[in-house]
Each structure stands twice: as structure tokens, then as C-alpha cells.
Amino acid sequence: MTESEATAGGGSPPAVAAVKLAKSFGGVRALNGASFAAAPGEVHALVGENGAGKSTLIKILGGRLRPDAGSMRLKGEAVELHGPGEAHRRGAWTVFQELTLLPWMTVAENLLLGDEPRGALGLIVRRRMSRDADAALARLGIRHIDPDALVEDIPLAARQIVEIVRVVIREPAILLLDEPTSSLGEHEVAWLFDLIRELRAQQTCIVFTSHRWNEIASIADRITIFRNGAEVGTYRAIEEREAITLMTGQxxxxxxxxxxxxxxxxxxxxxxxxxxxxxxxxxxxxxxxxxxxxxxxxxxxxxxxxxxxxxxxxxxxxxxxxxxxxxxxxxxxxxxxxxLGIALVPEDRKTEGLLLPMTIRDNLTLAILERISRLGVIEAGAEAERTRRLADALQIKTPSLMQPAGSLSGGNQQKVLIGRWLLAESxxxxxxxxxxxxxxxxxxxxxxxxxxxxxxxxxxxxxxxxxxxxxxxxxxxxxxxxxxxxxxxxxxxxxxxxxxxxxxxxxxxx
Amino acid sequence: MARFSRVHLGRDRRRTLYALIAAILLFVVGEFVHPGFAGLDSVEAILTIASFVGLVAAGQTFVVLIGGIDLSVPWVLNGAAILLVILSLGEDGRALYALLLTLGMGAGIGLLNGVGVAFLEVPAVVITLAMNGIMEGLTLGLSGGLTCAACASYAPPVVQRAVHEPIFGVPAELFLWLAVIVIVSFVLGRTRFGRHTYAIGNNARASYLAGVGVRFTTVLLYALSGLFSALAGILLVGFGGQASLGMGTPYLFQSIAAVVIGGVYILGGRGSYLGAAAGAASLTALVSVLLAMNMPDYGRSIIYGVVILVLLLLYGREEGEG
Amino acid sequence: MPPELAARRERRPFTAHLVGQNIGLLLVFALLAAAVLLYCVFFWIRQQSLPGNFELTSTVNNTMPLAMAAIGQTIVVLTRGLDLSVGGIIDLTNALAAVQIQDNAGSMLAWTAVVLLVGAALGLVNGLLVGVGRLQPIVVTLATLSIFQGLAIRVLPQPGGAIPPSYTAALVDPNNPWALLYLGLCVLLWLAFRRSALGVAIFAIGNDEGAARANGIKVVQGKVIAYTLSGVFAAAGGLFLAATATAGDATSGNGFTLSSIVAVVLGGVNLFGGRGSAVGAIAGAFVTTMIVNILFFSEIDPLYQSFYEGLFLIIAVVVGAVLGRLLRRRR
The missing domain is CATH 3.40.50.300 (P-loop containing nucleotide triphosphate hydrolases)
Structure with missing residues (x-):
């Protein structure tokens, strides 16, 4: 049951293979020598905790990120991707977790982006776009999405479906899906899985990530488990409890x-x-x-x-x-x-949380400056004292509170974010x-x-x-x-x- | 990680230093081109001219620190200069009233810019560009193209003295600038308002969620920018005696160039006024050297642009490495 | 065959969407109609007659430089950028035209091409700095504005030079509004652009740069081309300006930075990129000219012109934002 494989089974070369890929952001290691391989006609699930490196891996395979080290093969060929366009030309298409639809364009424009129907003089025929998009949606059993609606006007679940459809109609040889079900309901998930099975029958290689164990178990042929930026092993079948133990290491x-x-x-x-x-x-x-x-x-x-x-x-x-x-x-x-105190962690952790280039001290006291200043002048002594005590209590690991918050590890950044509200006595x-x-x-x-x-x-x-x-x-x-x-x-x-x-x-x- | 941090923390100061070194080097070069260039009188004169750029750059620093920009500088400055002479008619007795009203006008225009940016969510470029047009039209229209009787008045003697009067042999204007440098640096470095400014420049949304009054601070920063433009206009009339049309035009580029040279990050959040002030000094020294080399007028305009671009490219690379 | 996902939703007709997605365009034409009407009223009061061919011709001819600049500005704004150097490019190309164009067909054609190429080169500089250098469009174009203005004065230190009358006649015939043909050509070009891969790329970049990149769109290339096109159209503006004035002035283009933004905003182009039409911007340019005409007839001192331009810019932006918010709420 714990059959672990480094390479894909069978004689044919894997459709997609990652070999010891590594990638860091700032000081944070997202991928640390990650490898796996998936064959044509296989549904391969990548599972792991948040932050185990699955999304980074998919972005690298899809050509959106370039690895710091390691190599990858698409259809048996060693490749270096310089952009998503190159991945597309090699038959690898990705449904990204953070959707990449263009909000002020119509569903049809998004679906056919880069592949629009051309008429005289090579110009795009917009009416035909609307018709083509409608036909493409209908072919996949979707009739509730209006191809002429603007993307920003349709609900999130519909957007996720459009994102999937857009990739599927390009007839990919390798389909990478990063959390494709995160906003889909039961029916829509069933629709997606039927679609995946149909593609599998056509020898498409499908790599996907999901949070929901039931989904993984119901559709994946093989499962590769990731922990801390590297794979733990690849399995044909595995019990949930055991998988979680492998994912978390405890x-x-x-x-x-x-x-x-x-x-x-x-x-x-x-x-x-x-x-x-x-x-x-x-x-x-x-x-x-x-x-x-x-x-x-x-x-x-x-x-x-x-x-x-x-x-x-x-x-x-x-x-x-x-x-x-x-x-x-x-x-x-x-x-x-x-x-009240709020710690909001958005997808990219940069927009609503900490002020990364500012010091840890500045971040901690931002909400309580009124309380530690007199006539608008900040009392440096009181500020240093309060932040030092809090940093000790929270065990924030840093040589100095005058370091930029961005120099902290992800976990310590969260502590600073929560610590701000502890100082504010929330x-x-x-x-x-x-x-x-x-x-x-x-x-x-x-x-x-x-x-x-x-x-x-x-x-x-x-x-x-x-x-x-x-x-x-x-x-x-x-x-x-x-x-x-x-x-x-x-x-x-x-x-x-x-x-x-x-x-x-x-x-x-x- | 630790190394990265040290580099980062030192960057603002390092750029201030670069700007100062550049200024000194330029004086040395100038001395070769034109003996006497680095003499005390000449340095004082150049710094005095730099101080006007420096004052406008103070306002520009405030708004650039939050990722904004103030394109209304030229005609707020020019309008202020003309308003001062019209209101004061060159009489000391009317000087106080004229000064307050003129400064109030500058702050008021800045306030409107700030309201447009913070509350109506109009991009800073658009609202300040529009405000520059409005001030241009008003200034030209109300003064009849500077043909009005009062338009030819001189600045009140007290204002002229505030610029020229030597204190310990140094023009009063330079002490004024020094005071502004100290005050602005203190406000940015030590006060709640300053901390909020940097926070907004780094990330307005995150600052808002930490309880920072983003809109209020933004409005205040633009008001300060208007105030400093007006102050520069007033002192320029004091310097030259009379107001003229178009006197504010060079100060837009110069103030932005000074800010960029001084290492204030154009997208906000990083930099200091000391850097911008040093930038003003080195920019003025550069222009003076070029003038000493008989560089024609249009050359200056080209040099401003080139200096801004080169530094943006250099600093942009540094940001990328950091 | 996957199952049907959900009940079929009623589709709004294509034209209903078209109206909904082009509110800005409809608004600017309504505004233009209102401005024309107001102008006619003022004209009637002063002259006891309706404006005729002469007024139409002079309005069109006076609008041409701005309309050109506004088309270029639109393309840049669509990428979520801004081109403040438009005024400088007009200065420089206008000066070049006035100095160089001789009264023979060869010279006219050659120099027209050269001037447009110069505009492209200037725009290319902006584009490379913004796209490849990844610098802020505002500061970049502000800096190049300064450089271009300096160069313009180098080319033509004092207002002067001369534009051959035949050149003026070819571009802006003072007797008939033939210049409208150029505008028609521009509209056709725009419609083609809108339906080309380049157009899709530029709109996509303005929608969401990251998403555009993830979709395989060449973002850097798109931006470089956008600024280059802006340079070409600004140069065309410079030519029209020289032809209208029949002489050159190295500072007469300065105002076009502001007024091109006014025209673009009036034309319903979204300043945050990704939405808008050059046709709207052309209409916006006409509204701007009509405002000047109306001010003239209402006997307002022309010294106030930039006051009204600034005021209308603010009103247009604010009204646009408020309308946008209202529409959003209704959905």
C-alpha cells in the first residue's frame, strides 16, 4: 500500500516530471528539492499542508515562475520555461488558484483570449466570438453563464468554471489544476470530475491539488504527498489518517x-x-x-x-x-x-497585513501610537519598552525589533500581526x-x-x-x-x- | 537575512550621503571650470537658490512618501507670489495679512488636492494637474495677465529682508531653510503623523486596517505641499523683488528631481527630507556648473530629465537587488 | 459528455450588453450634443444665424491636434499608464515641421514621415523605460517631457519657421472640413486595433497585468508599443498644430499634456486602465474645443481657459466616478 515510486509506472515517458525543483521568495524557502512525475492518462494529486509548496510547484510547471534550481520535463523533453506562453506551446495549461481572468472583459473574450475567431484582414469577429464561446460552454454542459457578461459581474464559482473551461478548450496534453474546487459546490465538483475523467480517457495528463480528501480519494490515480517544500512519497492508495501524518510530520x-x-x-x-x-x-x-x-x-x-x-x-x-x-x-x-483586533491574511500576505519594509517595532505599535505619544510626538522609551516585552512574550525570533518586518519568517510575521492587537489590548x-x-x-x-x-x-x-x-x-x-x-x-x-x-x-x- | 536588513536600513542614509557627496564634487568641478565657483559667496548664492527648490521639495517629499505627486506646484507657487504683492502692495504694514492669506491660499489649494485624492479617489496626477490648470487660469485671469496696477508692486521690505538679511554673514534664507529641514525631519521621524505617513506609503490598506486615519493624513499631506509651494513663492518674490509669470514652472521638475536624487522612493514609504534637501543642493550645484560652462537655457531642461531618469534607473536596480 | 450544470439562464441580447458596456461612450456623445446645442444658442444670440461651414471647419481644424494627442493618450491609459510627455513630443515635432518642411511635395511627404518616425522614437524611449526598465510611467514621462521640451527649443529657439500653404491645405483645409477624413481614418484604425491581437493585449494589460502575463500575453512588448503609438499620434498632433498655425512654436504644445488627459477622461476612458475607446476620446477632444468656443461667445476672458479646462477635468473625473459607483450599486 505504501508503494513509493520516484518515476511514473509503465514504459512510456512521463507527461510531466519535476526533478529536485527549488524556489525561494526573499528568505522563505517555498520549494526545497521537490520531485514527482505523472504519466499521460493519469490523474495525479499533489497534497500537502498550506505552504508545503504545491502552488509554487504548479506555477513553475505552468511557466509562471522560474525555479532557482532543479529541472523539469514536459512530454519527456527537458525544458526551461520563460513564460506561460511557452508552457502553452508545449501543451501544458494551468488553472491557477488565484483566478487569472480579466475582469472588464466578457466571458467570451476571456474564453477565447489569444485564440479569437478571425475574419477579413485577420481581424477578430466579435459576434462570432460570442457564438463560439456559447458553443464551447454548451459543449461542456454549461448553460447558465452568459458569454457576453463581464467577468466582474458573474459570481466567483462561475468565474472558476470559466477559468477551467478556458483551459480545457485548448485541448491540453498536460492539465495543471491548482485548487480548482475551492469555490465550487457539490454539483459543480461532480461536473468537473466527469470532465476530468473524460480527459483522462483521451490520454490527458492531469495534475491537481485539493484540500478535500474525499475529492482526492475519489478521482486520483496516484497521490504525491508534500511536506516543507519537498515530496514525502508517491502512493497509489493511502488512508486519510496516514496521509495527514505524512503531510504534517506528526x-x-x-x-x-x-x-x-x-x-x-x-x-x-x-x-x-x-x-x-x-x-x-x-x-x-x-x-x-x-x-x-x-x-x-x-x-x-x-x-x-x-x-x-x-x-x-x-x-x-x-x-x-x-x-x-x-x-x-x-x-x-x-x-x-x-x-477588536483583526489579523487578516490575504492570499499574497502583502496587501492587508504587515508593512513589510517598516521595522517590527513600527508594525507592532501602529495601532497604539495615540497611547504612546504626547502632543503627537512618539515617546521612544515607552515604545521600545512595550514592544520589547511583547516580543519576548510571543517569542518573536529576530536579532532586533528595528529589523524590517519583511525579514521575519512567515510564522513570526503572523505573530507580529497578532501581537499588534495584544499591545492594543484587544x-x-x-x-x-x-x-x-x-x-x-x-x-x-x-x-x-x-x-x-x-x-x-x-x-x-x-x-x-x-x-x-x-x-x-x-x-x-x-x-x-x-x-x-x-x-x-x-x-x-x-x-x-x-x-x-x-x-x-x-x-x-x- | 541579517545582511539584507542592514543594507535596507542603511539605504536612505546612504542616498542622502550620495547626494551630499555629489554636491561637494560639483563644487570642486565648478572651481576648475570657473575659478571662484567654490568661494564662500558663490556657495552661499547657490545654496540660496537651492533653498527655494528645497522648500518646494519639502512639500513634494510629503506627498511622494505616500506614493502621490503634486503637479500643481508651478501655479500655486506663481499664484502665491502674485497674490503676495497684490495684497501687500509692497507695504510692511500689510505684510502679515498678505502672508497669512497667501499661505492660507496655498494650504487651501493643497487641501482641495488632498480631498480629491483621499475622498473622491481621483488619481493624484489628474487632480493636481487639473488644479495647476485652475490656478493658472485664475492667476492669469484675475491679474489680467499680470497687467493689473498692483501686480507691479514689490514684495514688502520685511519679506525681502527675510531672504537677504545676513545673519553672521549668511543670508537669512539659509537659516529659514535649515529650520525647515530640522522641523520637517523631526515631524517625519519622531511624530505620530510622520509614522502614519510612512505607513500609508508602504501600504495604505494595511494602515487603514491598523486604525490609521488614511484619508485625514492624506489631506493634510497635500495641504502641506500646497503650503510649501506658497512659501517658496513668497520667498522667491522676496528674493527677486517682483513677481513674474511662469516663475513657478521650473520648480515642478526641480522639486521632483531633488526628491528622486535624495532617494525618496517614488512609490512611497521610504526616504527622508534630508535626502531631498541634499538632492536640491546637488541639483542646483549641477545647474550652476552647467551655467558656468555656458550651457544654454534649454540644456537645463534636458539635464533635469536625464538626471531623473538615470537616478530612477540606478535606484530601481538597487530596489530590485534589495 | 458532462452533465448539465444548471438550468439555462436567460441571456440578455448582445446589443443590451453592448449598451451596458459602453455607457462612457454614450455619455460623451450626449455631452458633445449638449455642447453643440449650447454653442448654437450662443451663436444665434450673437449672430442671429446658425453656425455654418466656416464654423464647422474651424472647429474641426482646431480640434485635430488634440484629437490626435488624445488617441495616443487613450492607448497608454488603457495599459494603466499615463503619458505626460505628449506636450513635449508635440513641441518638438511641431518645431521640426516648421523648420524643415519645404514647399514641394517630396519634402512634405518625406518630412511628414520623418516627423512621425521621430514621434515613434520618442515614444519608444518612454516605452522602453516603462516596460523594460519597469519604472513609474508618471515620473518617466515627466522626465522625458522636460527633455523633449528642451530639445524643441534647441530646434526652434524662437517662434517662427513657416508651413507651406499647400501643406496646411492638405491637412487642415481652411475652407472645408476635409480634416474629418483623417478622423474617419483614425476611427477605422481604432476599430481594427480593437479587433487585433495587439488591441487584445493592451486591453488585457490594463485589466490585470499579472493575469495577462499568466495568459501568455507579452506585457513588456505591449507597453512598449503603447507608448510608441502614443508618440506617433502626438507627432501627428504636432503636424496638425503646425499646419493650423502655419508656423512653429516650440512651446505651443505644452498645454496638450493637460488637455489630452481632459479629452480622455471626458471620453469615458477609465484612468485605471482596461476600459475605454479612442472614439470616446476624440469626442472628448471635440467637447473641449466646444467649451473654448462657448467661452468665447459668452465673452469670458481667454486668459481663463486653463481654469475651465482644469475645472472640467475635475468635474468629468468626479462625475465619472460617481456614475460608476451608482451603476455598480444597482447591479
């Missing part, structure tokens, strides 16, 4: 620290009938000492919920109560004053995907920090794209679908499977 029960039960029912943050662009009818109560999880497919309103609670999105209806008192939020400053922490893209050891540290923080009487609202994490760390989990709370899961019914099941349940039924 057993599940030691990865997650025990979470103490709620001591008392003291509500700290409440939402009643909250509505904002992207969310509606949100109601919940977050209690002292609680980690309340938020889960669901990407693009179903989690981010909007967090931003609304923090005052960064204007609520259209409903009330937010802190400690039983209704809050009027005109901006994040009001939320901070009320004792009682309620909104943690949005804070474990994304950090290694296992740091994840473990962040989990322990979270448990310590609720032990100190704080409350945490915790969104994660990893259902396993939610199931193990949270007292309760709210599953969101289409901007609403679709399910609330608690103790005996709380499991990763239950979260995923509630998230994907027929988002197309409406």
Missing part, C-alpha cells in the same frame, strides 16, 4: 493542543441580522474564552463578514454588539477602540486565515498562542480555509454559504467532513 492528536471548554456564558461579540455587500442575515454570539470558527468555500462572504465586523466595510443593516452594547462603526478605528481577535502558508512548527505555535489567548479571557473569531484546523480548534463552527450562515456545528457533530459537507451542499439549487 500525528493529528499532537498537532492540535487541547482546547479548554467554555467556563461561562459571557457574550463578548454579537451580530444580529447583519447585512453588508456580500453578506446577509448574519447572527451569532461569540463568548469569552471561545474560539468560534468560520468555514465554507472561498468567495462566500467570510472576508466581507470579517471586514464588516471590523468597520472596514459599511454594514447596511443589523447590529454589532460588544459586551452587550451596540457599536457604531465608522471605520476600523472605532472597532479598535471597542477592543479583547476580541478576528483571525482570518492566519495559518495559511506557514510551516507546521509555526502552525503549532499559533494554535498554542490562540489557546493561551482564550485562557486569558479573550475571544477569537477564526476563519480558516482548512476544515481540519477548524474542527480541532474551535468550540463551534459557522459554515457560510452565499453570504449567509448555512450551518452551525458544535461538539458531537463537529468534524472536517461535516464542515465541507455543509459548505458544498447544492450551492446551485437556488
Amino acid at each position: 500525528r493529528l492528536d499532537t498537532l492540535f493542543p487541547p482546547v479548554p471548554p467554555l467556563a461561562a456564558e459571557v457574550p463578548m461579540l454579537e451580530a444580529q441580522g447583519l447585512a453588508a455587500p456580500g453578506i446577509s442575515a448574519i447572527g451569532f454570539t461569540l463568548r469569552r474564552g471561545e474560539i468560534l470558527g468560520v468555514g465554507g468555500l472561498t468567495g462566500h462572504g467570510h472576508r466581507e463578514l470579517f471586514l464588516t465586523l471590523f468597520g472596514a466595510l459599511r454594514a447596511e443593516r443589523g447590529t454589532i454588539l460588544v459586551g452587550g452594547e451596540a457599536l457604531r462603526l465608522r471605520g476600523p478605528r472605532d472597532a479598535i477602540r471597542a477592543g 479583547r476580541i481577535l478576528l483571525l482570518y486565515d492566519v495559518t495559511r502558508g506557514v510551516d507546521i512548527a509555526t502552525k503549532h505555535e499559533i494554535y498554542e498562542l490562540m489557546v493561551r489567548l482564550i485562557g486569558e479571557g479573550r475571544a477569537i473569531l477564526f476563519y480558516s480555509s482548512d476544515a481540519e484546523e477548524l474542527a480541532h480548534l474551535c468550540h463551534r463552527v459557522l459554515v457560510m454559504r452565499e453570504g449567509r450562515i448555512a450551518a452551525e456545528l458544535a461538539a458531537p457533530n463537529l468534524s472536517a467532513e461535516a464542515i465541507v459537507a455543509a459548505a458544498v451542499r447544492d450551492s446551485l439549487a437556488a
